[in-house]
Amino acid sequence: MQTIRTLRPNVTRAEAVAGFQRGWGGFLRRARWGALRSISEVYVPFRLYRVEIVNDTIPRISWxxxxxxxxxxxxxxxxxxxxxTELMRVETRNRPQPALDDARALRLLQDRIRRLIFQTGFFRVRNLQIRAELIPLDLHVPYWIGFYGRGETPRLRVMDAVRRCFEGAKARAFFESWLAS
Incomplete structure (x- = not known):
């Protein structure tokens, strides 16, 4: 097992199980996919960047x-x-390996930040500059995965253990791909 640094989760195992099972959504999932078989905590590696965003000569620093x-x-x-205070150490094997190279990661980050800025108002953007600096920090984010189903092929549901929210199809595809590899 490997020791990693992770953001502190805001959801315990018991809270995750309750979240996967409760409400009308839980009832409909059980009817459609079958009962919740098990859950597992997975730690996804993240790269941390210090980002300077300059919009019309007004600089802003974000992480x-x-x-x-x-x-x-x-x-x-x-x-x-x-x-x-926001991090903790965990011993785990449940973590995908980093596979994204630095140059591609930087391009993806800048594109996604640009998209976030444009969503706040395209006409407010003037001379936009985005500078990002990679911070050497071993950082992982915890997720809970619920396994549902009958038979051989389980269905997944993903909960972000920090934000306390369920993820959509994109995260489900991410974890299904990792589990299949």
Whole structure:
């Protein structure tokens, strides 16, 4: 097993099980996919960047984290670099290996930040510059995966253990691909 640094989860195992089973959604999933068989905590490696965004000569510093596997998961944004109070050490084997090279990660990060800025108002953007600096920090984000089903092929549902929310098809495809490899 390997020791990694991860953001502190805001969802315990018991809360995750309850979240996967409760409500009308849980009832419909059980009827369609079968009962919740098990859950597992998975730690996804992320790269942390210090990002300077200049819009019409007004600089702003933010911290963003991009998943280091393929860059497809939602970005994390921080107001400051995560410190020891926000991080913890965990021994685990449940983690995908980083596969995204630095140059591609930087391009993906800049494109996604640009998209976020344009969503706030295209006409407010003037002389946009995005500069990102990779911070050497071993950072992982915990996710809970619920396995449902009858028979041989399980169905997955993914919960972000930090944000306390369920993820959609993109995250489900990410974890299905990792589990199949």
């Amino acid at each position: 963003f984290a991009l998943d280091a596997v393929n860059g497809s998961l939602d970005l994390y944004q921080f107001e400051h670099q995560p410190g020891e």
